[in-house]
Amino acid sequence: ETGVTQTPRHLVMGMTNKKSLKCEQHLGHNAMYWYKQSAKKPLELMFVYSLEERVENNSVPSRFSPECPNSSHLFLHLHTLQPEDSALYLCASSQRASGGATGEQFFGPGTRLTVL
Amino acid sequence: GENVEQHPSTLSVQEGDSAVIKCTYSDSASNYFPWYKQELGKRPQLIIDIRSNVGEKKDQRIAVTLNKTAKHFSLHITETQPEDSAVYFCAASVNQAGTALIFGKGTTLSVSS
Numbered sequence: 001e002t003g004v005t006q007t008p009r010h011l012v013m014g015m016t017n018k019k020s021l022k023c024e025q026h027l028g029h030n031a032m033y034w035y036k037q038s039a040k041k042p043l044e045l046m047f048v049y050s051l052e053e054r055v056e057n058n059s060v061p062s063r064f065s066p067e068c069p070n071s072s073h074l075f076l077h078l079h080t081l082q083p084e085d086s087a088l089y090l091c092a093s094s095q096r097a098s099g100g101a102t103g104e105q106f107f108g109p110g111t112r113l114t115v116l
Numbered sequence: 117g118e119n120v121e122q123h124p125s126t127l128s129v130q131e132g133d134s135a136v137i138k139c140t141y142s143d144s145a146s147n148y149f150p151w152y153k154q155e156l157g158k159r160p161q162l163i164i165d166i167r168s169n170v171g172e173k174k175d176q177r178i179a180v181t182l183n184k185t186a187k188h189f190s191l192h193i194t195e196t197q198p199e200d201s202a203v204y205f206c207a208a209s210v211n212q213a214g215t216a217l218i219f220g221k222g223t224t225l226s227v228s229s
Contacts, residue, residue, distance in 0.1 A: 043219040101214045107159040
């Protein structure tokens with residue numbers, strides 16, 4: 001596998017379920033991201049892990065919980081979601097120079113999540 | 117916080133014409149401005165970016181201009197082709213590292229032959 005991969009590609013879950021989205025990057029990057037993409041809304045940054053620094057969008061509900069065990073793997077744990085959380089969840093990675101700026105973000109194919 | 121406005125939301129041009137998409141941002145500290153292209157059913161891909169110490173950048177048929185004083189930046193595509201049809205997103209960074217991006221709502225560009 002090359003680039004950024006995400007599993008599963010599609011997920012249907014009930015509001016009481018607990019599930020996790022997985023992202024893996026094979027580019028040797030040191031920054032990883034979660035985005036939410038809904039119809040007619042901008043791409044929304046949810047979380048960033050970069051050089052052991054975590055950036056969090058304060059508007060993201062606590063029912064979304066990220067985990068980044070190492071620089072190649074990123075998870076998004078989901079619990080007690082709402083129907084409005086149905087969206088495409090995109091993972092991305094980039095290379096950030098130490099103390100410097102980051103470069104291009106490479107996106108994965110996304111997980112299409114439907115909450116019933 | 118940062119707000120990024122993007123116009124127009126849809127743009128239709130004839131093959132060979134030029135297309136211009138404009139974005140404005142609110143945070144004067146923003147220093148990184150990428151543009152992403154997303155074809156239907158595919159992932160976003162970077163097409164060009166510009167940093168705040170540069171006023172213009174060009175890559176073949178694509179150019180981006182930045183006016184820091186007015187806090188706006190624009191994407192210019194010349195000699196458009198049907199394969200340019202896609203949704204284009206502008207973004208502005210909200211941290212020094214450029215890792216935290218705020219995106220515009222996107223412009224759906226349609227190029228007809």
